[in-house]
Every structure is written in C-alpha cells, then in structure tokens.
Amino acid sequence: MKLLVLGGTHHVGRALVEAALERGDEVSTLNRGLSRAPAPGVRALIADRTDAESVRRALGDGEWDAVVDTWAWAPQVVREAARLLSDRVGHYGYVSSRGVHRWPWPAGADEQAPLVDGDPGSTDDADYAAAKRGGELAVTESFPAAALLARAGMILGPYEDVGRIPWWLRRLEKGGRVLAPAPAETPLQYLDVRDLAAWMLQSAERGLSGAFTVTGPPGAITLGDLLTTALEVTGFDTELVWVQPEVLMRHGLPLGMEFGLRLPDGSAPSGMHDADVSAALAEGLTTRPLRETLADTWAWLQAEGDPAPRADAPSPDTWLDAAAEQRLLDQLSH
Structure with missing residues (x-):
C-alpha cells in the first residue's frame, strides 16, 4: 500500500511505520519532525498538526491508499486532517480507545456499549474520553463508509x-x-502495540470499516x-x-x-x-x-x-x- 501515518515517531505510530516498512508498503509520515529521525525509506512530511495550513502545505497534492491517525487530543485537529484527505485517501484508520465508552463500563462489554458524547469540532483536549469520541466522529464525517475506529485497550510492548x-x-x-x-x-487484558499495528494495516488493505474493540482475549x-x-x-x-x-x-x-x-x-x-473482542478476532486480530x-x-x-x-x-x-x-x-x- 501507499500509506500515510499521521504521527509515526512514538509508541503506536512508530510500530505502525515499522510494520508497514516490513510489509513493503510505501510510507509517508506527517509530524513536527522534532523528535526521532524518520526511519530509512520513509518520506517525512513536516507540519504542526494544530496548524491546518501547515498540514495542507505539507500534504501538497499527495494521494494515498490509506492513512492511520494516532492523534489523542483536540478533535478539531482530526477533523481538519480528514477533510483535507477526504478525496485523496481510500481508507482512514483512527487509533481510538475503549475510553469512548460511557463509565462505568459494563462487564463483558462489546462495541455496542454506551458511548460518551463527543464534538468533532472541539478544540478542548482536557477530557480524554470526549476527545477520542470527537475524533471518531470527525473521521466518520469525511469517511462515512471507509473509516476504521480501533478502540484499543491497554497497549503494551516496545516504545510504550x-x-x-x-x-x-x-x-x-x-x-x-x-x-x-x-x-x-x-x-x-492487553495488546502488544505491534499486533495492533499489524491488524490496522491488514484491515486497511482489506478495506475493513467500522468500530472495533481491539485488545487481547479476556482471561488469557x-x-x-x-x-x-x-x-x-x-x-x-x-x-x-x-x-x-x-x-x-x-x-x-x-x-x-x-x-x-x-x-x-x-x-x-x-x-x-474482560472486554468482548470477538469481532476483532473474527476480522483477523492475532496476539503474540x-x-x-x-x-x-x-x-x-x-x-x-x-x-x-x-x-x-x-x-x-x-x-x-x-x-x-x-x-x-x-x-x-x-
């Protein structure tokens, strides 16, 4: 695939880039360029995600098969990126969180558990759960049929x-x-970050869409x-x-x-x-x-x-x- 990773230097983003390169994907990253140098073979696009014009300039007229977004703060930032990419990307994967479910979480919850309220246009990131839910809504606004919302549980592994x-x-x-x-x-219940990355990339290649609880099997x-x-x-x-x-x-x-x-x-x-992850497992999620x-x-x-x-x-x-x-x-x- 021709892949764009929004982020790409820390934790989930770094695992995504490494997994994509190992698969043979053509990888671009977009971030501020302030921390780790890009991995060999990666096309590094430099922009401040909070500056929509900066992002627009960095993206240029590029087109990609898929994008994966690791943003965890103000939903408006996700909305701007999704709108900019809406006619240039075939699939939008968003690294969300089980935190989007309304508290207290019911035992054995699956994707149908009640959700918190979120505003895709919010510039507030004080409430993590609301910010992630707002990010989900921002993605599905521009990609109503081609968005994968990976509601991750506890993510462990290298780069944590x-x-x-x-x-x-x-x-x-x-x-x-x-x-x-x-x-x-x-x-x-946890998931290795590399297993999350591999599943998101495989799902992007297949065009899988929808919201999935993504963590390891309960009781393992x-x-x-x-x-x-x-x-x-x-x-x-x-x-x-x-x-x-x-x-x-x-x-x-x-x-x-x-x-x-x-x-x-x-x-x-x-x-x-004890989350029910049967949906993600049925769609190919594997755990090491x-x-x-x-x-x-x-x-x-x-x-x-x-x-x-x-x-x-x-x-x-x-x-x-x-x-x-x-x-x-x-x-x-x-």
Missing part, C-alpha cells in the same frame, strides 16, 4: 511511553523485595503471569511481595492503578479487563505471547533507554513512593 511496563521493569531491575498488588490471579493472562514472566525474561533477582489493595491504599500506595485495576479512591472498576512482548520491551529499553514520557502520562512517582514502600515492607517482615 505511558509508564506501565517500562516503569515495572525498571522497578524490578532494582532487585530485593518489591510490593505487588494482590491477588496475583487478577486477570489482565493474570497480573501474576505478567510480573513473574517479566522476572523470567530479565533474570532479575527480585522477590514479589503480594499485598491486598486495601492495605496498599491505607499506606498511600495506589499500585494497580497503572493497569486500571484500581480507581483513585481505591475501588475496583468493572469492565476493564506475553513472554515475547516483555522480552522485546526490555531489549528496547536496554538499547535506547527510557522514553520521554507523554505530556499526559502520570508521573513515575504516582504509583509508588519508595519510602512508603520500604516502611510497609519493614512492617510485613516483622
């Missing part, structure tokens, strides 16, 4: 800049005893699987000390929030890790083993160092205060 697995790997690397939010049998792994596998692939000499969430919260340690297992008040939300995701994430961190965190990502200190952790570990050892 949200602060989940990289944070845990660095924490486990320190060795000794570390707290973990019990129970270890808590189910987790647990939190214990994730952390013990992380120790196995890295070889860290670290002991996991499993502590009930109410004890952690009492000591000001909101571990589990990083995986959506707890809300700030300590309660456990419904629907976070957890061990591969964790090993490749650790290899990436060793090769490139920690990524600069996203502006909207929590501070690394959010999940754990080291002094408070040590106090609780000392208590538990007596």
Whole structure:
C-alpha cells in the first residue's frame, strides 16, 4: 500500500511505520519532525498538526491508499486532517480507545456499549474520553463508509511511553523485595502495540470499516503471569511481595492503578479487563505471547533507554513512593 501515518515517531505510530516498512508498503509520515529521525525509506512530511495550513502545505497534492491517525487530543485537529484527505485517501484508520465508552463500563462489554458524547469540532483536549469520541466522529464525517475506529485497550510492548511496563521493569531491575498488588490471579487484558499495528494495516488493505474493540482475549493472562514472566525474561533477582489493595491504599500506595485495576479512591472498576473482542478476532486480530512482548520491551529499553514520557502520562512517582514502600515492607517482615 501507499500509506500515510499521521504521527509515526512514538509508541503506536512508530510500530505502525515499522510494520508497514516490513510489509513493503510505501510510507509517508506527517509530524513536527522534532523528535526521532524518520526511519530509512520513509518520506517525512513536516507540519504542526494544530496548524491546518501547515498540514495542507505539507500534504501538497499527495494521494494515498490509506492513512492511520494516532492523534489523542483536540478533535478539531482530526477533523481538519480528514477533510483535507477526504478525496485523496481510500481508507482512514483512527487509533481510538475503549475510553469512548460511557463509565462505568459494563462487564463483558462489546462495541455496542454506551458511548460518551463527543464534538468533532472541539478544540478542548482536557477530557480524554470526549476527545477520542470527537475524533471518531470527525473521521466518520469525511469517511462515512471507509473509516476504521480501533478502540484499543491497554497497549503494551516496545516504545510504550505511558509508564506501565517500562516503569515495572525498571522497578524490578532494582532487585530485593518489591510490593505487588494482590491477588496475583487478577486477570489482565492487553495488546502488544505491534499486533495492533499489524491488524490496522491488514484491515486497511482489506478495506475493513467500522468500530472495533481491539485488545487481547479476556482471561488469557493474570497480573501474576505478567510480573513473574517479566522476572523470567530479565533474570532479575527480585522477590514479589503480594499485598491486598486495601492495605496498599491505607499506606498511600495506589499500585494497580497503572493497569486500571484500581480507581483513585481505591475501588475496583468493572469492565476493564474482560472486554468482548470477538469481532476483532473474527476480522483477523492475532496476539503474540506475553513472554515475547516483555522480552522485546526490555531489549528496547536496554538499547535506547527510557522514553520521554507523554505530556499526559502520570508521573513515575504516582504509583509508588519508595519510602512508603520500604516502611510497609519493614512492617510485613516483622
């Protein structure tokens, strides 16, 4: 395919570019050109997405088979891009989020679960859920029959800049005893970023449209699987000390929030890790083993160092205060 990636240097965008190049696609990217240099073979278009005229100049008279948009902020930016490309692109893939569903999420929710309100013309990005829903509406305005809305769950794997697995790997690397939010049998639902990228590109090639919940199958792994596998692939000499969430919260340690297992008040939300993904699986979504995701994430961190965190990502200190952790570990050892 002749592919345009709006973004292309971080997390999902980077995975999309690498997957497309591996497929043999002809890849263009559009971004500000301020961070990573474009991959060899990529045609880099430079523009500020928030400046519609800048985007118009950068796109020129180009035409593409498909575009994938990773924008996560003000919907108006997505609307401008979709309008500019409406008669020059055959397929528009938008990396959305399960966050577009109205809270609280019902258990076992599929694509039909209630949605939040969104405004495709909004310039506000304070409300992530509303912004993503507005982005969806902005895409379907210009591509009513050729838009793929990939409502992703928790995205892990190399290039993650949200602060989940990289944070845990660095924490486990320190060795000794570390707290973990019990129970270890808590189910987790996630998708490797490379599996998301591969599915979106295959779907674009096939002309698949519509909204899909895109994450791994429910019940496939647990939190214990994730952390013990992380120790196995890295070889860290670290002991996991499993502590009930109410004890952690009492000591000001909101571990589990990083995986959506707890809300700030300590309660456990419904629907976070049991989404119905049968529609995406039926349309060819495949998932790689957890061990591969964790090993490749650790290899990436060793090769490139920690990524600069996203502006909207929590501070690394959010999940754990080291002094408070040590106090609780000392208590538990007596």
